[in-house]
Amino acid sequence: MKVQRHEMPVQDPLARIRNFFEVALGYSAETAIEEAQRCLQCANPPCVKGCPVGIDIPAFVDLIRKADFEGSLAKIKETNTLPAICGRVCPQEEQCEIVCVMAKKYKPVAIGRLERFVADWERDRGLVSTPELAPPSAHKVAVVGSGPAGLACAAELARFGHKVTIFEALHKPGGVLVYGIPEFRLPKAIVTFEIQNLARMGVELRGNFVIGRTATVHELLNGYDYDAVFLGTGAGLPYFLGIPGENYIGVLSANEFLTRVNLMKAYDFPRSDTPVRTGRRVAVVGSGNVAMDCLRTAKRLGAEEVICVYRRTRNESPARREELEHAEEEAIDFRWLSAPLAIFGNEEGFVTGMRIQRMELGEPDASGRRRPVPIPGSEYEIAIDTAVIAIGQGPNPLATKSTPGLELNRHGNIVVDERTLMTSIPGVFAGGDIVTGAATVILAMGAGKQAALGIHDWLARLARGEVIKPQLA
C-alpha cells in the first residue's frame, strides 16, 4: 500500500489565469484506484461521522478500489444526490478528511477527490442513474429556491413519490452554484446535469418566479394548492462595510461582481450583453471563499494587480486552504492585517483609492480568533479602479417579510424545529443559509434532505387528518 496521498493535477497557474476553465483536473481511473487503496477500511470509521450527511465513505471508497465505479456512485447517492458538486466544493479538510485515521501519520485519504472522480466518471460516459421513486403520493410540495438546499430537498421528496415544483427567482436554476461559484471552481455543465437529473425524476422547475412578489408563501399553500412549502432562499443579501465612499462607481458587492460574470457571462462581453469592468487594480475586501472567487475572477478578467484586503491574518482566513493556495499561486497580493477605513473617488464619482489601517492581533474575541486591533498611525492608501466587498451575506427578506406568522431570529433568519425543520407556520419548512446564516453547500444540502423527511412525515399526518394546512389570512 502506498502511503503518499495522490495529488490532483491542476492547470498551470500562468495558463489558468487567462481562462475560466476548471483549475483542478480530477483523478484518472488508475490514480483513483490507487488512492482508494490507501483507505484502511476502519471498523468504526470516523470519516462517516465527519460527513454532514453521513455518506458511507469506506463503502464507496472500497468499490472504487474494486473498480466498480458505478456501484461506488450508487453508494454515495444513497445519501448525497449531488456528488459532483460536493466533491468539488465541500470543505473535506474540516469534515471527513480531518478525522481520517491515515491523517495521524500521513495525509488523509482524498475522499473529496474520489467522490468527484466517480461522479465525473458517470457524467463523462453519459450514464444516468436516477434513484428509484416511490409510487406517486397525492401530495404537492413547493420548494422555494433552487440552490443546494432546494435541490437536495426536491430530490428527496421526489424519491418519496411527492409531486415537487421548485420556484426560482432568477432565470437559471442552481442558486449560488450558478450565480456565485465561478466556472473555474464548479463548471456550470455539472450543475445543469444535476438539475436535468431532477427533471428526469419528475421535479418541475419554475424560473422567473419570486416568492414574496410573484406569489406569497400563503398563496402557494392555498391558491396554488401546495400541501407543504420548503424555504431554501439562502443568504442573498449583500453586506457592505459602512465606511465612507462605498457608493462610488466601481464599488461592487461580491454578489454583483460574481453574478455579472457567472450568471450573465460578462467575461464574454460584448458577445454577451452584460458588462463588467475591473480596470487595472482591483481590491477585494474579505478573505472567505467568496472573496477568493472574486480575486481569482478579477485576475481572469485581466486586472493586473489584484489585492486582498483582510483585517486578520492568513491563519484566521475563513477560506478553504486549497482556495487560498490556488489564489496565492495566481499571484494575488494578500494584505493581511489590513482594515479598509475609507474609499475615495473622483469628481465623476468613480472609485480611485482606499485608505487602509494596519492591524495587529490582540486578545481572542467571541469567535475564539484573536481580535485585530488598529496600529495607531499606520494608515496608508492604495490606488484602485474597482473594489469588491466580500464580507458576507445576510438573509434576503423578500420571502420572509411577505409571510405573516413566520418566526425569525434577530438576524432575520428563519427559526425552525431542530428535528423536522418546520417553521412557526405548520406545513412550512426551511433549511440552508436562510436558517443558519451563510454556511456551506453540504450543510445546506443536509438541511434540505432533513427537511424532506420532516415534510414527508407532515404529509402523512395531513393525509391521516391529524394536521391541517394553514388557511390564507
Added chain:
Amino acid sequence: MFKVVSKEEIAPKFHRFVVEAPEIARKHRPGQFVMVLPSDDGERIPLTIAASDPGSGTVTLVVQEVGKTTMAMGLMTAGQEFFSVVGPLGTPTHIERFGTVVCVGGGAGIAPMLPIAGGLKNAGNTVLSILGGRTQELVILREEMAAVSDEIIHTTDDGSFGRKGLVTHALADLIAQRGNPDLVVAIGPAIMMKAVAEMTRKLAIPTLASLNSIMVDGTGMCGACRVEVDGKTKFVCVDGPEFDAHKVDFDLLIKRLRMYIPEEQVARERFMGAHECRATAGIARG
C-alpha cells in the same frame, strides 16, 4: 417563455409591448416593475409596468430604444418571446386620498406614471398631470393619461406642442395659480426629478420620485441599484423604486447611471454594425 402578444411603435423609438405574464398581471400594483431578459445571453433590464390586465393575463411595457438591448427589442415582433420576465418587483406606490396630486411625467417616465395616476384617480384624488418631451411626438400616452387626469398640461422643449419649456416651468406656474397641491409625483430623467424636487422642497410639498438606477437581479441580491436617501444607502429594487424626492441624492444617482457608458457605446455600435451588415446582405441577395 413570455410571448409578445402585440407590439406597436407609439412614437419614434418608443415601443408598446403587451406580454403574456399571467402571474405578474394578477399581482401588479402601481409603481412596480419587471426585470426583462429578452434573450438567453442578453442583459436583465428593469422596465416599469405601464398597465396590467389580469383577465387576459398580460402586462404592458413601454420601451424606449436607448441601448443595444432596447434596440434589439425594437426589432422584435408580435408572436416572439422574451426569455425571461420577472415580477412584479419593487414596493408598490402608497396610494390613498391625498386631495390634489400633480403627476409630472417626462419622456419614458410617462409610462410608469400611467398606473400610478390611475390609482390615485380611483382613490378619489384630483389628478393634475404635466407631461413633457423634447418634441410633440415624444410626449407619449397622451390619451391614456388624459383618461385618468382631471386636467393635463403638455410641454415640449421645442414648443412644437403644448407650452414651450420644461415640465418644471409648467409646475411652477400651476402652483402659482392654484396654490400647493397635496402631493407631487415625478417620474422621468434623473435631472428632471432633481429639478422638481428642488422646487417642491422650497414649498414643502411632499414629493415622490421613482428612480431608474442600474440593476442586475432586481430582487435585492446585488446592490447595483443602491442610492442614498436621507444619507442612508437604499436598494432601489426592494426599498423603492419610489422614495421621498426631497431626501434622494440625485447627483449620486446621475453619476451612478453613467457607470457603463463606454460599454453601452461598444454594444450599441456592435449591434448597429451587425444590423447594417444584415440589411446590406439582404439587399444583395434580394
